[in-house]
Amino acid sequence: MTKCYDVLIVDDDLDMIEVMELVLHDAGYKTRSALNGQQALDAVAAEMPALIVLDMLMPVMNGWQFAQAFRSRYGRAIPIVVATAAEHIERRRNGLDVTDVLPKPFEISDLLRLVARHVQLPPPASVQ
Amino acid sequence: MVPGGIDPKALPDLTQRASSAHRMAGTVTAAFAVLGLMWVLLTDIVLYAITHDHVLIARIETAKGWIFISFASLLLYAVTFRSAARLDRVRRLTAAVVESIADGVLLLGHDRRIAYANPAAVRMLRCPVEELIGMNAADFSLRFHVAYPRGGMVPPGRFISQRVFDEGGPLDYKITLEPAGGGEVVVSATAAGVRMSVGDQATWVVSVMHDITDTEHLERLRDQFFAAAAHSLKTPVAVIKADVQSLMPAAGPKQRRIAASIDRQCDRIDRLVQNLMVLSRSRSRTLEMHPSEMELRPLVEQIAREGVWSYRHEVHTELTGSPSIRADHERLALVIRNLMYEASRLSLADSPLTLVARPEGDRVAVGVRYRPLPWRDRVAETYGDYDDIGIGRSVAETIAEGHGGSLSDESTDTETTSWLRLPAGAGAHA
Numbered sequence: 001m002t003k004c005y006d007v008l009i010v011d012d013d014l015d016m017i018e019v020m021e022l023v024l025h026d027a028g029y030k031t032r033s034a035l036n037g038q039q040a041l042d043a044v045a046a047e048m049p050a051l052i053v054l055d056m057l058m059p060v061m062n063g064w065q066f067a068q069a070f071r072s073r074y075g076r077a078i079p080i081v082v083a084t085a086a087e088h089i090e091r092r093r094n095g096l097d098v099t100d101v102l103p104k105p106f107e108i109s110d111l112l113r114l115v116a117r118h119v120q121l122p123p124p125a126s127v128q
Numbered sequence: 129m130v131p132g133g134i135d136p137k138a139l140p141d142l143t144q145r146a147s148s149a150h151r152m153a154g155t156v157t158a159a160f161a162v163l164g165l166m167w168v169l170l171t172d173i174v175l176y177a178i179t180h181d182h183v184l185i186a187r188i189e190t191a192k193g194w195i196f197i198s199f200a201s202l203l204l205y206a207v208t209f210r211s212a213a214r215l216d217r218v219r220r221l222t223a224a225v226v227e228s229i230a231d232g233v234l235l236l237g238h239d240r241r242i243a244y245a246n247p248a249a250v251r252m253l254r255c256p257v258e259e260l261i262g263m264n265a266a267d268f269s270l271r272f273h274v275a276y277p278r279g280g281m282v283p284p285g286r287f288i289s290q291r292v293f294d295e296g297g298p299l300d301y302k303i304t305l306e307p308a309g310g311g312e313v314v315v316s317a318t319a320a321g322v323r324m325s326v327g328d329q330a331t332w333v334v335s336v337m338h339d340i341t342d343t344e345h346l347e348r349l350r351d352q353f354f355a356a357a358a359h360s361l362k363t364p365v366a367v368i369k370a371d372v373q374s375l376m377p378a379a380g381p382k383q384r385r386i387a388a389s390i391d392r393q394c395d396r397i398d399r400l401v402q403n404l405m406v407l408s409r410s411r412s413r414t415l416e417m418h419p420s421e422m423e424l425r426p427l428v429e430q431i432a433r434e435g436v437w438s439y440r441h442e443v444h445t446e447l448t449g450s451p452s453i454r455a456d457h458e459r460l461a462l463v464i465r466n467l468m469y470e471a472s473r474l475s476l477a478d479s480p481l482t483l484v485a486r487p488e489g490d491r492v493a494v495g496v497r498y499r500p501l502p503w504r505d506r507v508a509e510t511y512g513d514y515d516d517i518g519i520g521r522s523v524a525e526t527i528a529e530g531h532g533g534s535l536s537d538e539s540t541d542t543e544t545t546s547w548l549r550l551p552a553g554a555g556a557h558a
Contacts, residue, residue, distance in 0.1 A: 022374055105365045
């Protein structure tokens with residue numbers, strides 16, 4: 001369990017980002033977002049999140065490319081949860097070095113359970 | 129020699145049976161012998177009746193011989209000409225038929241080399257016929273890079289045109305070729321041995337290549353379209369599902385019911401999309417299974433908890449032991465959900481559904497038990513045509529067969545159980 005609190009949501013669908021942010025905010029987490037893998041690399045360079053929720057099929061830089069680049073630069077300390085509509089992601093995760101998989105569409109309770117597994121809730125004062 | 133590089137005389141003439149040829153030759157020879165003998169006998173009798181002059185007789189005998197030889201030559205010419213002309217017509221017709229076939233035809237001789245290629249084969253392979261004639265399997269492989277459509281070179285020894293000499297046939301497969309000048313041609317090929325009699329070793333092999341590049345391209349496009357459509361549909365469904373679930377905590381009773389309904393319909397759309405993808409891939413023979421060892425219990429329990437069934441039915445589970453199987457998790461989940469959906473549609477409202485999982489010897493059975501509507505058969509028939517029950521059942525059968533398993537229904541007076549039976553995994557245990 002890390003001491004960072006925020007979750008970086010990487011998805012090219014703004015509505016998906018918005019609903020995940022709403023749900024995670026309501027649960028007490030801090031969130032940031034990126035629309036593709038390149039933006040996500042910029043975001044983690046600025047500040048390392050506690051968890052990355054990663055879509056796979058995105059323009060500019062997709063999830064596979066981001067995961068490879070991220071792992072080669074920063075190692076395995078930060079968990080990555082893949083949230084994707086791609087088929088057979090459980091099998092394909094072997095080459096990705098990701099921590100968990102959340103197939104879309106998903107139950108909110110599953111999202112919260114996975115996030116809670118990896119991210120410590122911040123103290124009440126630091127919640128925005 | 130005809131265009132295409134083969135002498136038609138090299139083609140075996142299978143249009144005439146050996147017995148009829150013997151009969152015809154025997155009749156002509158016998159007629160010739162009888163007529164010849166009669167000619168000799170009758171002319172001798174007449175000759176000796178009209179003269180006893182030995183010199184005259186000798187001269188007339190010589191003249192008789194010349195006359196006989198002349199008639200015999202004329203007769204031989206007429207018979208030979210007729211037979212040769214008929215044979216030539218048959219050969220030219222056979223050659224013209226083969227030449228005009230739109231599919232590529234290769235004829236391999238007993239030395240397993242190409243002996244003939246029709247114009248369609250020459251066009252398909254974009255290779256001069258002179259280079260094709262005499263080519264063996266290894267040369268063909270090097271020249272055209274014969275591969276399976278899903279990847280991997282076909283070893284020359286595995287060409288159906290080679291195997292059919294030893295294995296019989298006909299044999300067929302789908303391959304890709306790279307003709308001269310680049311590009312790729314997808315071919316559905318068939319090879320059959322030519323035997324003079326049933327049970328004989330094949331002396332020739334006819335290989336027919338049907339160009340299905342355009343069809344394959346369309347199928348790939350369709351596959352890509354479904355994959356893209358599925359992904360494109362899943363994302364909005366995921367957003368809607370997350371949206372309605374996030375609204376539920378603050379919603380009143382009526383809004384909760386509406387939100388739950390939207391949530392269930394999202395699950396239904398998701399299942400429909402998965403079914404359509406499986407159907408599409410099954411039709412284009414690109415459906416892949418990725419089996420791994422898995423415990424059945426967690427999957428069955430998870431599906432039993434899903435709200436899409438529990439809003440209308442009380443869902444029970446009957447799990448015997450902890451059966452494990454080797455299966456594609458995603459596809460297996462789809463099968464069970466399809467059977468659950470079918471049971472929900474065909475059962476009495478508010479009646480219970482029971483998900484059963486149990487080991488059965490070397491197999492594992494997963495069943496959905498329900499109390500059917502009294503007019504279940506008629507409903508099933510209608511739904512099979514107009515509802516996704518038919519699609520779901522078809523997909524379930526495809527996936528079951530892909531796992532070496534089967535689907536079946538068992539009914540009593542009050543209950544029906546739809547069973548999926550699969551081979552147990554290596555670690556199966558009760």
